[in-house]
Amino acid sequence: MPPSPIRKLVPYAEAAKKKGTKVYHLNIGQPDIETPAPILDAVRHFDFKVLEYSHSAGNESYRRKLVEYYGKVGVDIQYNQIIVTTGGSEAILFAMMACLDAGDEVIIPEPFYANYNGFAVEAGVKVVPITSDIRSGFALPPLDSFEAAITPRTKAILLCNPNNPTGYLYSREEMETLKSIALRHNLYLFSDEAYREFCYTGTHTSALHLQGADDRIILMDTISKRYSACGGRIGALLTRNQQVLDSVMKFAQARLSPPSFAQIAGEAAVDLPDNYFDTTRAEYQSRRDLIVSRLNHMPGVYCPNPGGAFYAMAELPVDDTDTFCQWLLESFTHQGQTVMLAPASGFYGTPGLGRKEVRLAYVLNKADLSKAMDCLEKALEAYPGKI
């Protein structure tokens, strides 16, 4: 089991804080946006006397409510095609365990969300990375790369759209390409759509918008980022494939039920006003604009403009971002402050890639983001390993 690459610098950050340094955390995707009050109020006003197990697939009332939510984003689904999970994490694990046998392979464009590795280890599945390029903004790798990677053990392609860590928003055409590969080679298409609402350039294409591949498509979802409700641990797995639903239900039954309190939160969230995401989206977009502009004005830094999510990847003029990010915490301060970034090496499956890249999560307000960018700018001037 690999350790979390995002968390391996945590001891250095703790040491920096103990020395009195202010650390701007751009390393993790914990949004600072407040959880909408109606969601928290719904939890405060629960009215049961016994905190019972819910249905293993989640409360029926919540699943029926989710049908409404998905209808609003153009996804036609029935309540019994939804299995509520303990976070998006469990949806990913269930998809791998239900659809792949030990030793089977899943193709994932890299860089990718590092915890996919962990779930793959748990499911006994081999991750086969195919590389996307910062110079193309991390667009979908060409069809050839997929065809070259497919073996008799390949059972699925996993995509995160919009992407963590790259922020890339896949186009309708790219999604259709993936569908055609899935159909041609009889693969599952696992679609992680945690950041669906956060699209700034273009519109979101859900895998469940695609026609004619119902038995191939598994959607993995979560309320964590959508409503700043990460601690609830509520996600969902959706598919129109009955056989997969039946198999996932066995895993769901083994762990009895998803958490009850946060299902109340999720159910209330669907009733938020339709303009709720406008404010959040505008806030994230202005943050994105700020950091992308600042980054591209720093000498030697390259940062493609991400179309969605709340992450940006940047190439830095340094020898190695693992060393650089540790140095930022151990040996650098600017006016008593420093910045914590996620070195990109942990997001690549191919050894040696991403050594000059970092991921930045723009989950702080703009004043703090500005100060964090000041730190980074000064650090790049001072770093002994700059190139």
Added chain:
Amino acid sequence: MPPSPIRKLVPYAEAAKKKGTKVYHLNIGQPDIETPAPILDAVRHFDFKVLEYSHSAGNESYRRKLVEYYGKVGVDIQYNQIIVTTGGSEAILFAMMACLDAGDEVIIPEPFYANYNGFAVEAGVKVVPITSDIRSGFALPPLDSFEAAITPRTKAILLCNPNNPTGYLYSREEMETLKSIALRHNLYLFSDEAYREFCYTGTHTSALHLQGADDRIILMDTISKRYSACGGRIGALLTRNQQVLDSVMKFAQARLSPPSFAQIAGEAAVDLPDNYFDTTRAEYQSRRDLIVSRLNHMPGVYCPNPGGAFYAMAELPVDDTDTFCQWLLESFTHQGQTVMLAPASGFYGTPGLGRKEVRLAYVLNKADLSKAMDCLEKALEAYPGKI
């Protein structure tokens, strides 16, 4: 992945209810006891504005509080030797994944909690059952049975104490025997102590009371039954083995964090008055006395007196309890009522065992339990497959 044997009769129960039959549910361990008000109130009064990820090992404040709780039950543990999990379920899964490789074997006295099978499949681990006997009240199988079952792939023994499904409370001597086997063969001892407080005959010996085997012992725990808080999905894994803690933390980090709201519930639970369990224990004990007495007064029925938990196993004078339990739901009513039981076959790993046994969870009030026993008594007279 095997389906849940406890839930396979659910469609028949639903059909019975649609016909207007009242069904007494003795088939699942969902307590009817109210969740203590201080626990629910603590959740109602949470004061955060962002529902953030907690620490992957659980909130430090909760883990420090758990040290207090374990101190009260004579278990000396440090807060950083506790990893808060999503229910006891996740603690079991983490223990198997962290301590065993795919293909390794875990010995479990049968009958055992059926979901151990599911977690073993997820972890790629083989369950090796050794049989305990209803005629001895399901005491620990003799040492010979363990020795005969141990192979080079054996890595752990898993015990639930007091036991689900048998209600058996293992003695200090039996626990010492297990420790000596674990030490002699370098095995882990996984101890599931979900029902610790519910002991009626004798006192509870925690695996962490045992001396001189710190690196062998993993305790799996949950607040579900202890405080009637099943829907919270909060459990814990405890061990003094640092290497295992490090490994479990990787799995914990991959899934980010346990649910936040229910950690508040768990933390408040530790401050319940010391006599909280007295009432609950007395209630369960009087229910146990009622059903054990009723069962043993039915012709041909044998039910050993369980020392703990809230389950009893009974041998019935029928051809096959799978058939009988289905018949109870499909073809039998007494005054418009029937009873749902769990056939024991699903709790045995050895094919063919438990065919005449059922598990009864005494999670209803005594008036309802009496009526359920009336139903069972009449049903045993009317059942065509009686022997």
